[in-house]
Amino acid sequence: MLNLERLRTLDALARHGSVSAVAEALHVTTSAVSQQLGKLEREVGQQLLAKNGRGVRLTDAGRLLSEHAGRILSQVELAESDLEAQRGQVVGELRLSAFPTAARGLFPAALGTLRGRHPGLRVRSTELEPEQGIAGVVRGDLDLAVVLDWYNKPMPVPDGLVKAPLLDDPADVAMPVDHPLAHRDEVDLAEFADDEWITWAEGEFCHEWLTFTLRSKGIEPIVGHRASETHTQLGLVASGLGVCIAPRLGRNPVPEGVVLVPLVQRVRRHVYVVWRADADRRPSIRAAVEALRAAARSVG
Template identity: 75%
Template sequence: MLNLERLRTLDALARHGSVSGAATGLHVTTSAVSQQMAKLEREVGQQLLARNGRGVRLTDAGRLLADHAARILSQVELAQSDIEAQRGEVVGEIRISAFPTAARGLLPAVFATLRRDHPELRVHVRELEPEDGIRAVIRGDTDLAVVLDWSNKRLPVPGGLTRAELLEDPPDIAMPVGHRLAGREEVDLEDFADDDWVSWPEGEFCYDWLMFTLRSKGIEPRIPHLAGEHHTQLALIAAGMGVCVAPRLGRGPVPDGVRLVPVRQRMRRHVHAVWRTDADRRPSVRAAVTALRLAGREAESS
């Protein structure tokens, strides 16, 4: 009889591509991963891993068993969903990830709703950028991820995941109060062709969106300043270091010396929740999505 936890370890190795990655995803030590794999190899009587430089790779037998493991674990997820759905109780735990401004602007209200309505449910949170959140859901490291995309640049959602819209988040342009356009009621992005920009770090989805959007308008942006936190970006704007896109969700207090002006074009961040379709019937997932939708409506109306 194959041990389910050892199959879970093999599945994590196949998905993460390394012992250290599998250990991180499973929240165990690398030695625990190695021990589980050694036991699994003894169970099946075949070598499942081979050395590959400093790392390891799956053998043909390892890949074959990993494919079966993925299907078995998916069936286990479905069984858990069915049992929870039949029982109808929102209990156990749920793991939620969210990008930073959603973690700040949505999750506190979500936690309050779940604590009030479902006190037996334990909620765990991780702050992850959208693409990392989707990968965590696919790997099974997270049950539900709050992600975003933009009206002119959508974030692909792979098959096997379900998505629910939570809210639209209109951004403003943040600029120093002494900026030449600070007195405007609305602005166009083209108005800032000659300005320095403060942006999210390179490689993040919103950085790529900013580059894509400005270049589509014939602007080759100058981005000398990169900061991951919106509060840091706004502090740099207050110091006169450029302009930035400032979404409203989770924005919080705006520093003195910063002026926010709406963008004339219809430019929106779309905020979604995504989860594995085979977990769709779990009461805990449904309860979390309901709480997220409620928090989204409240954020839009505030």
């Protein structure tokens, strides 16, 4: 009979592509991964892996079995979800992620609520950018991910995922206190055509949104500095090094020397949580979504 843990390891290798990445995803050593795959080869009596430079690749038999493994593990998860739903208890392990400002703005209250109400639930959280969080849910490395999109740039959500809105997060322009527009009640993005921008890392969804939005107004952004953390961006603004977009979720405390001015076009991020449809009946998923919504209401 095929061993589920070994099938899980093979499935992870098919998804992640290397033994070291599998070890990181499954929180085990590379030696343990190799041992599991070796045992699986002996179990099926066929070669599943072949050397590929310094790494490995799946053989035809390995790819065939990995496809079956994905379907088997999905059915096992569905069975576990149904059993958990029938039992009606919020127990076990729950793995979730959020982008940094949501982790700061929502996780303390939401995860504190879960611990207080459901002591039998073991929660594991991490900070991940939205694309990484969605990919983790799709792969099965995460149970839920708090992600975002912008009012004018949606985040694609793959088939097989369920999403629930948490809040709309307004964003302002952060500028140094001596900026010529710092006294204004509202500003337009077009007024910052000559300013240096402090933005997110290249390739991050929020950076791509800012570039897309400024270019739609005929502005080629002048990027002076990049930082993934809002507080780092605000610290650079306070030093007079540029301006940035500052969503309100998780941004406090704002450093001295920074002025926040709303935008005329009322820029907003849509924040929501996603999970796999085959886990929809799990009480732990429902409890986590409820706790996140309550935390979102308290900051909204």
